Amino acid sequence: MLHNAKDSELRARAAKVVPGGMWGHQNAANMPEGYPQFFASAQGCRIRDVDGNEYIDFMCSWGPVLLGHHHPEVEAAAARQAALGDCQNGPGEAMVELAELLVDTIPHADWVQFQKNGTDATTMAVTFARAGTGRRKVLVAKGAYHGAVPWTSPSLSGVTAEDRAHIDHYVFNDVASLDAAVDRNRDDLAAILVSAFRHDVGFDQEMPTPDFARRARELCDATGAALIIDDVRAGFRLHLGGSWEGLGVRPDMAAWSKSIANGHPLAAITGNDRFRAPVTKTFSTGSFWTAAVPMAAAVATVTALKRDDGIGHMQAMGQRFRDGMAALAARHGTPIRQTGPVQMPLVLFDADADLAKANRFCSTALRAGAYFHPKHNMFLSTAHGPADIDAALAAADAGFAAVARM
Amino acid sequence: MLHNAKDSELRARAAKVVPGGMWGHQNAANMPEGYPQFFASAQGCRIRDVDGNEYIDFMCSWGPVLLGHHHPEVEAAAARQAALGDCQNGPGEAMVELAELLVDTIPHADWVQFQKNGTDATTMAVTFARAGTGRRKVLVAKGAYHGAVPWTSPSLSGVTAEDRAHIDHYVFNDVASLDAAVDRNRDDLAAILVSAFRHDVGFDQEMPTPDFARRARELCDATGAALIIDDVRAGFRLHLGGSWEGLGVRPDMAAWSKSIANGHPLAAITGNDRFRAPVTKTFSTGSFWTAAVPMAAAVATVTALKRDDGIGHMQAMGQRFRDGMAALAARHGTPIRQTGPVQMPLVLFDADADLAKANRFCSTALRAGAYFHPKHNMFLSTAHGPADIDAALAAADAGFAAVARM
Numbered sequence: 001m002l003h004n005a006k007d008s009e010l011r012a013r014a015a016k017v018v019p020g021g022m023w024g025h026q027n028a029a030n031m032p033e034g035y036p037q038f039f040a041s042a043q044g045c046r047i048r049d050v051d052g053n054e055y056i057d058f059m060c061s062w063g064p065v066l067l068g069h070h071h072p073e074v075e076a077a078a079a080r081q082a083a084l085g086d087c088q089n090g091p092g093e094a095m096v097e098l099a100e101l102l103v104d105t106i107p108h109a110d111w112v113q114f115q116k117n118g119t120d121a122t123t124m125a126v127t128f129a130r131a132g133t134g135r136r137k138v139l140v141a142k143g144a145y146h147g148a149v150p151w152t153s154p155s156l157s158g159v160t161a162e163d164r165a166h167i168d169h170y171v172f173n174d175v176a177s178l179d180a181a182v183d184r185n186r187d188d189l190a191a192i193l194v195s196a197f198r199h200d201v202g203f204d205q206e207m208p209t210p211d212f213a214r215r216a217r218e219l220c221d222a223t224g225a226a227l228i229i230d231d232v233r234a235g236f237r238l239h240l241g242g243s244w245e246g247l248g249v250r251p252d253m254a255a256w257s258k259s260i261a262n263g264h265p266l267a268a269i270t271g272n273d274r275f276r277a278p279v280t281k282t283f284s285t286g287s288f289w290t291a292a293v294p295m296a297a298a299v300a301t302v303t304a305l306k307r308d309d310g311i312g313h314m315q316a317m318g319q320r321f322r323d324g325m326a327a328l329a330a331r332h333g334t335p336i337r338q339t340g341p342v343q344m345p346l347v348l349f350d351a352d353a354d355l356a357k358a359n360r361f362c363s364t365a366l367r368a369g370a371y372f373h374p375k376h377n378m379f380l381s382t383a384h385g386p387a388d389i390d391a392a393l394a395a396a397d398a399g400f401a402a403v404a405r406m
Numbered sequence: 407m408l409h410n411a412k413d414s415e416l417r418a419r420a421a422k423v424v425p426g427g428m429w430g431h432q433n434a435a436n437m438p439e440g441y442p443q444f445f446a447s448a449q450g451c452r453i454r455d456v457d458g459n460e461y462i463d464f465m466c467s468w469g470p471v472l473l474g475h476h477h478p479e480v481e482a483a484a485a486r487q488a489a490l491g492d493c494q495n496g497p498g499e500a501m502v503e504l505a506e507l508l509v510d511t512i513p514h515a516d517w518v519q520f521q522k523n524g525t526d527a528t529t530m531a532v533t534f535a536r537a538g539t540g541r542r543k544v545l546v547a548k549g550a551y552h553g554a555v556p557w558t559s560p561s562l563s564g565v566t567a568e569d570r571a572h573i574d575h576y577v578f579n580d581v582a583s584l585d586a587a588v589d590r591n592r593d594d595l596a597a598i599l600v601s602a603f604r605h606d607v608g609f610d611q612e613m614p615t616p617d618f619a620r621r622a623r624e625l626c627d628a629t630g631a632a633l634i635i636d637d638v639r640a641g642f643r644l645h646l647g648g649s650w651e652g653l654g655v656r657p658d659m660a661a662w663s664k665s666i667a668n669g670h671p672l673a674a675i676t677g678n679d680r681f682r683a684p685v686t687k688t689f690s691t692g693s694f695w696t697a698a699v700p701m702a703a704a705v706a707t708v709t710a711l712k713r714d715d716g717i718g719h720m721q722a723m724g725q726r727f728r729d730g731m732a733a734l735a736a737r738h739g740t741p742i743r744q745t746g747p748v749q750m751p752l753v754l755f756d757a758d759a760d761l762a763k764a765n766r767f768c769s770t771a772l773r774a775g776a777y778f779h780p781k782h783n784m785f786l787s788t789a790h791g792p793a794d795i796d797a798a799l800a801a802a803d804a805g806f807a808a809v810a811r812m
Contacts, residue, residue: 024691155689283561285430
């Protein structure tokens, strides 16, 4: 059994001063038995909870940690900038360096604007699309997550009908449904918003089919709507140039956050010249959006990722994990499905509608030292090496054995 | 003349890769002639632009810097936490410590939830009010700023009518207009949203009258609506317990950001027990919202502010500045109006509709080493001492002389 006395004490204190004790995607009440709520420290791909239990991390802070915790070059760049200034009366030189680096790295990008949350980026990209087209309707895949504000939150609590008056839906990878949604909104279509791939929690992941991606681009070209890729979750894990670059399909705008500064808080919208003027005329801002430390960290993050072929490394480690998991599942006679990009693993058990198997698997693996997720895609970082993957597979072995005994 | 070669070079580069070269409230295109766009470093209340020009800062990064840049206790706390972990799979112990400290410090607060932007806090507070009341209408003062997203942005570019379908308006400090707005929406009233005081850009500031504040509370009590104070701009500069605490009027929720972590990115909603359940049932989240470094910084910020009576110090320095400015204006025969709380100075010239006097004043004072704002409220920090105020007044003297020559 893991030690959890400190975690329990903090949960009891939090329950008094935070509604529900915790909120949002990091609420451990939504995790399998035994998962800690509070974390003490992290290094590379190893994380430690407040009771001193250490785990090989497969969530990477739900995405932001791309190069591992405390990456020396990123933290050196952040510390150099912090010694000078962070949140000032305007941006620092780092903003220009970062914007130039992103425009240089991302083929569709003629410009960049920065924010703080992924939700800032998706919300402002939709607003810019409306500003640029003079139209209102935005098509979103059914079940896709694009943030936690009324126009797109998975929760309807506090949401009014008008918040979603101009949102219509298609089914990801279903060309006919996309065509139909465009037909329903053709005269007033501002944007088609797409996730980098289908990564809805609890469902098998789906990469976009080439037909679907091309059709989305064609429909935007035909109607004048903006094609917006929400690359908040997948950005810089699939392709340096944006997640659809490998398909040869370029968006008009893309929303970025999570990974771009290796855990330092930052978001960005990249876009092409068609939307430069609408962005210029639309007021958007935030108190911390031009802070220099996250931008200096982002320059170091993207530079290291490019130089070291970090994406190739994550793919190799992801394949090692997927192959190992498949072999373990077969050996234990516990069929699983592994879908989507290997560097963003999702493991779902067959015949597991109530997630009883997934939860048992995860709780057991946690006690054996691996922090997996039972239904949300996971994340690898460039700090995961072969020995880490193999150690995680050893923990998974215990998890599969527990499932086999159910 | 100030050196500005580096600033000019960075602006030219930024113009290529950022729409308009810059956006939002920090866009130097909106500032008087000579103001730099890019900043290199900061210490206490002194800031330095990328060309090495140093200024006594009266904007405090537009509010966040409450104790001066690089406050030793805040930065030590941030560094200790950063060495352990920042953005992790869940919050650290610092979240509980900070929530307890805020509940202990702010009388209306039974609970706290954290976000990243001030706009996150105002948007979610409105959503929580709707969730808790089951109603839709939100009353906002005409001209008040509560964020830069479609339901409340000062810009209408990209905004649809439905984004504001349930927003109605009153006039700040006008009890009759508030009564009328409540009457128009009585059956569906979710919230009255009020700024801590009237701080609309370009207008004389107004503290809330006791009658107005009490009436807002009475109307919420009578209708069941939530009274929400937007304390993003004024929080922790007027009163430790929230900006209306001195009036004896407590909100149901308050939105905080800017100053609470002395420049580290953080926002918060504080609220009473009536809204605990609605907050618990409403999904809200952000990738960086539970990062531990800003929370550790906030604990140190609030602790130092309380212990050192930082607000009293800012009031004394603000009064010294206001008295000095009044004397200078009288001596130069250039009448000005100074309104609102002294620690958040606003200086407007009489007969200056086009801001020609204010701009001349600011550009001249800038060259003399003081960074003022011509029409937005300014901010003092606890790092401003008498010598800094006096040096700024010497720069202001040059500014007034320039206005007198117009």
